[in-house]
Amino acid sequence: MSGDKAPIGRVMAQMAMVMNLDKCIGCHTCSVTCKQAWTNRTGVEYVWFNNVETRPGQGYPRRYEDQERWRGGWELNKRGRLSLKAGGRFKKLITIFSNPVLPSLDDYYQPWTYDYETLTNAPLQEHTPVARPKSLITGKDMSIKWSANWDDDLGGSAEHGEQDVVLGEISEKIKLEFEETFMFYLPRICEHCLNPSCAASCPSGAIYKREEDGIVLVDQDRCRGWRMCVTGCPYKKVYFNHRTGKAEKCTFCFPRVEVGLPTVCSETCVGRLRYIGLVLYDADRVLEAATTPEDTDLYEAQRSVLLDPNDPDVVAAAERDGIPRDWIEAAQRSPVHALINTFKVALPLHPEYRTMPMVWYVPPLSPVVDAVRETGQDAEDHRNLFAAVDALRIPVEYLAQLFTAGDPAPVDAVLRRLAAMRAYMRDINLGREPDPTIPERVGMGEEQMYDMYRLLALAKYDERYVIPPAHAEQAHSLEELATECSLDYEGGPGMGGSGPFGETSGGAAPLAVENYRALRDRQTSDTPAAPAGKGTRVNLLNWDGKGSPPGLFPPAEPGDGTSGDSDGEVEPKP
Amino acid sequence: MIAHPHALAAAHPATAAEAGPGGVFLWVILPYISLAFFVLGHIWRYRYDKFGWTTRSSQLYENRLLRIGSPLFHFGILVVLLGHIGGLLIPESWTDAAGISEHTYHVGAVVLGTIAGVCTLGGLALLIYRRRTVGPVFSATTRNDKAMYVSLTVTIALGLSATVVANIVGGGYNYRTTISPWFRALSYGEPDANLMTGVPLLFQLHAISALILFAFWPFTRLVHMLTAPLGYLTRPYIVYRSRDDRLGNRPPRRGWERVG
Numbered sequence: 001m002s003g004d005k006a007p008i009g010r011v012m013a014q015m016a017m018v019m020n021l022d023k024c025i026g027c028h029t030c031s032v033t034c035k036q037a038w039t040n041r042t043g044v045e046y047v048w049f050n051n052v053e054t055r056p057g058q059g060y061p062r063r064y065e066d067q068e069r070w071r072g073g074w075e076l077n078k079r080g081r082l083s084l085k086a087g088g089r090f091k092k093l094i095t096i097f098s099n100p101v102l103p104s105l106d107d108y109y110q111p112w113t114y115d116y117e118t119l120t121n122a123p124l125q126e127h128t129p130v131a132r133p134k135s136l137i138t139g140k141d142m143s144i145k146w147s148a149n150w151d152d153d154l155g156g157s158a159e160h161g162e163q164d165v166v167l168g169e170i171s172e173k174i175k176l177e178f179e180e181t182f183m184f185y186l187p188r189i190c191e192h193c194l195n196p197s198c199a200a201s202c203p204s205g206a207i208y209k210r211e212e213d214g215i216v217l218v219d220q221d222r223c224r225g226w227r228m229c230v231t232g233c234p235y236k237k238v239y240f241n242h243r244t245g246k247a248e249k250c251t252f253c254f255p256r257v258e259v260g261l262p263t264v265c266s267e268t269c270v271g272r273l274r275y276i277g278l279v280l281y282d283a284d285r286v287l288e289a290a291t292t293p294e295d296t297d298l299y300e301a302q303r304s305v306l307l308d309p310n311d312p313d314v315v316a317a318a319e320r321d322g323i324p325r326d327w328i329e330a331a332q333r334s335p336v337h338a339l340i341n342t343f344k345v346a347l348p349l350h351p352e353y354r355t356m357p358m359v360w361y362v363p364p365l366s367p368v369v370d371a372v373r374e375t376g377q378d379a380e381d382h383r384n385l386f387a388a389v390d391a392l393r394i395p396v397e398y399l400a401q402l403f404t405a406g407d408p409a410p411v412d413a414v415l416r417r418l419a420a421m422r423a424y425m426r427d428i429n430l431g432r433e434p435d436p437t438i439p440e441r442v443g444m445g446e447e448q449m450y451d452m453y454r455l456l457a458l459a460k461y462d463e464r465y466v467i468p469p470a471h472a473e474q475a476h477s478l479e480e481l482a483t484e485c486s487l488d489y490e491g492g493p494g495m496g497g498s499g500p501f502g503e504t505s506g507g508a509a510p511l512a513v514e515n516y517r518a519l520r521d522r523q524t525s526d527t528p529a530a531p532a533g534k535g536t537r538v539n540l541l542n543w544d545g546k547g548s549p550p551g552l553f554p555p556a557e558p559g560d561g562t563s564g565d566s567d568g569e570v571e572p573k574p
Numbered sequence: 575m576i577a578h579p580h581a582l583a584a585a586h587p588a589t590a591a592e593a594g595p596g597g598v599f600l601w602v603i604l605p606y607i608s609l610a611f612f613v614l615g616h617i618w619r620y621r622y623d624k625f626g627w628t629t630r631s632s633q634l635y636e637n638r639l640l641r642i643g644s645p646l647f648h649f650g651i652l653v654v655l656l657g658h659i660g661g662l663l664i665p666e667s668w669t670d671a672a673g674i675s676e677h678t679y680h681v682g683a684v685v686l687g688t689i690a691g692v693c694t695l696g697g698l699a700l701l702i703y704r705r706r707t708v709g710p711v712f713s714a715t716t717r718n719d720k721a722m723y724v725s726l727t728v729t730i731a732l733g734l735s736a737t738v739v740a741n742i743v744g745g746g747y748n749y750r751t752t753i754s755p756w757f758r759a760l761s762y763g764e765p766d767a768n769l770m771t772g773v774p775l776l777f778q779l780h781a782i783s784a785l786i787l788f789a790f791w792p793f794t795r796l797v798h799m800l801t802a803p804l805g806y807l808t809r810p811y812i813v814y815r816s817r818d819d820r821l822g823n824r825p826p827r828r829g830w831e832r833v834g
Contacts, residue, residue: 219815
């Protein structure tokens with residue numbers, strides 16, 4: 001160990017993600033595939049483990065960043081020590097019977113479906129029948145007023161624009177000039193923090209951080225539904241399942257990650273903007289870093305907790321702490337570590353919450369590029385871009401509020417690096433002599449600049465996702481492939497549904513069984529959708545095209561020639 | 575003249591009368607049945623249904639009434655619980671020795687108990703009103719919940735009315751000479767049904783309804799009480815846990831050794 005460095009404490013590995021916001025087109029594919037994989041169940045209709053927000057905008061749930069109201073995350077108390085913003089252990093237990101700062105369903109939104117049956121059952125009438133929205137909570141008619149991405153693409157910003165918490169932090173000068181300023185998308189999942197305040201808030205100790213890969217999970221068998229985690233998480237990424245009475249959150253798709261596959265949101269990302277990899281960090285220094293006095297120093301503090309996996313001392317310490325060799329090698333190849341600490345273009349979301357979030361973001365240069373292009377100047381020229389980064393204070397200040405607790409310097413530096421890459425690579429792409437002074441001006445070498453370009457622009461699947469599989473020699477059964485009997489589990493088939501103590505009591509069913517059962521229910525049930533008594537709703541996705549699916553047409557009158565035989569071919573009418 | 579046992583008991587409420595077979599059932603057999611259900615039921619439920627072991631909070635649906643009703647009920651019932659522990663487990667001779675006269679004790683217990691009881695019952699009334707009138711909350715109410723609410727409300731209402739009636743009609747009832755020794759005798763394993771036969775009817779009914787509630791307890795959402803998170807006060811904030819040996823949600827098969 002070299003003499004000038006402090007000894008390395010306990011080395012732990014963390015599965016982390018970087019999202020390149022320049023590439024996000026706001027298509028919500030990540031949200032939809034995540035929802036299909038994890039939250040397409042009753043009780044979590046309103047839950048999006050992954051959501052995409054338009055910024056500026058309120059986010060989901062509404063104004064979740066207003067921690068003076070929602071009291072999420074950590075703060076420094078009067079003695080300069082880290083304490084939960086919503087109150088310590090004793091206060092938590094005193095307020096356990098009614099959590100004073102739990103967001104209501106209206107802060108998320110009332111989930112709804114449509115009364116499609118009316119469309120087929122309505123009698124002949126003058127006006128076309130309408131499928132009215134029905135609340136999935138009350139079952140009654142409702143008017144849709146908000147949802148997880150209601151202000152998508154700045155929709156309704158004239159009405160809601162001033163509600164953006166981050167804008168409120170900046171100043172008066174940019175009020176409501178959105179169209180003239182900038183817009184970008186912010187996909188969000190659970191941050192899988194190094195210092196998770198949700199876990200610290202859980203009275204039951206049900207939320208834990210996995211030692212091996214740092215994924216933060218809720219133990220469904222230990223959660224008692226005290227709801228403190230929802231308040232504790234400043235990103236509002238722990239949700240309450242109102243049917244089972246348990247907290248649920250993003251799992252980083254651990255069943256996939258354990259076998260070396262990327263998360264569903266990453267796998268399906270159209271823009272290929274997500275990177276997954278390991279970082280090694282010094283667990284003994286997390287608390288110290290989270291206690292950094294100045295908010296604006298937290299970004300650097302957080303970066304400094306991460307260890308350089310190519311440093312022989314770090315490798316030795318990691319081996320000492322039981323991190324397998326192939327994991328160390330994966331950490332060395334990690335695109336996440338490269339973007340955070342080698343190229344220094346990734347920034348953490350809201351480090352001022354002091355949870356040490358582990359989903360990082362490459363801030364978008366496009367608002368700057370667009371602004372330059374609109375002036376008619378050359379938007380690929382590094383001089384123009386550098387000048388614009390300096391001149392366009394609004395996007396920079398806004399990004400700084402998101403990513404560096406308001407300090408514009410790191411955001412400036414990142415944007416200049418991205419601008420330099422853009423200008424430098426244009427020369428190469430056009431077959432001109434590359435200008436070595438461009439990387440120099442942002443403190444990078446030519447080779448390094450090219451490497452960064454490769455990672456940000458070209459990286460293939462195996463470079464974007466460097467995920468060492470868990471050391472599981474049972475990976476086969478983990479995948480729940482159909483090569484073993486999917487009903488072969490404790491309790492056997494026939495379990496599940498509504499138990500004697502409420503919805504789905506009596507142990508969790510394997511996902512494969514749950515999916516199988518849901519499919520069978522949809523195919524065989526008269527009421528495919530959740531609320532009973534809805535009559536015959538039809539899911540055309542399960543229709544094989546033969547005959548008519550059951551319930552598409554109302555049952556025929558008795559004595560009518562064409563009976564309601566849904567299995568056979570329907571006779572063509574003359 | 576041979577006095578009918580019940581008439582004798584009514585004439586001398588403080589003296590223990592001979593309990594008939596019904597009395598033995600109510601005051602000896604029922605308590606042990608109830609205890610067995612309570613203990614074994616919890617063990618069984620914990621093993622079978624950890625996933626269902628939750629408060630099933632409905633705060634997400636409605637908060638305005640819950641914010642008042644829930645703390646009112648819960649803090650009330652905690653005080654009531656402490657009062658019962660004090661009244662049932664601490665013998666009269668101990669408080670006498672501590673220099674607390676029966677009158678002082680009685681006044682303190684009645685005042686505190688009535689306040690706590692009214693809070694509990696008021697909170698419960700608010701919560702039941704909320705449960706019935708707020709649509710989403712009502713539709714999340716199972717039959718099990720409804721039975722539990724009936725049992726719980728009856729028990730609390732009987733307990734409160736027993737206290738109030740005894741103090742308004744008579745000059746109060748000293749349960750520490752009858753009910754408390756009976757309760758303590760049960761826990762020694764030397765049950766004595768005779769102690770309970772002379773007890774006023776409302777107290778008897780309160781005790782019976784409570785025994786039924788305890789037998790039903792492990793099968794209701796009330797189980798959340800047993801996992802009150804007191805460990806939170808002492809555990810470290812961040813919980814680290816190693817990934818289970820078994821990954822995913824499938825326990826390893828029996829019979830084959832793992833390779834590697």
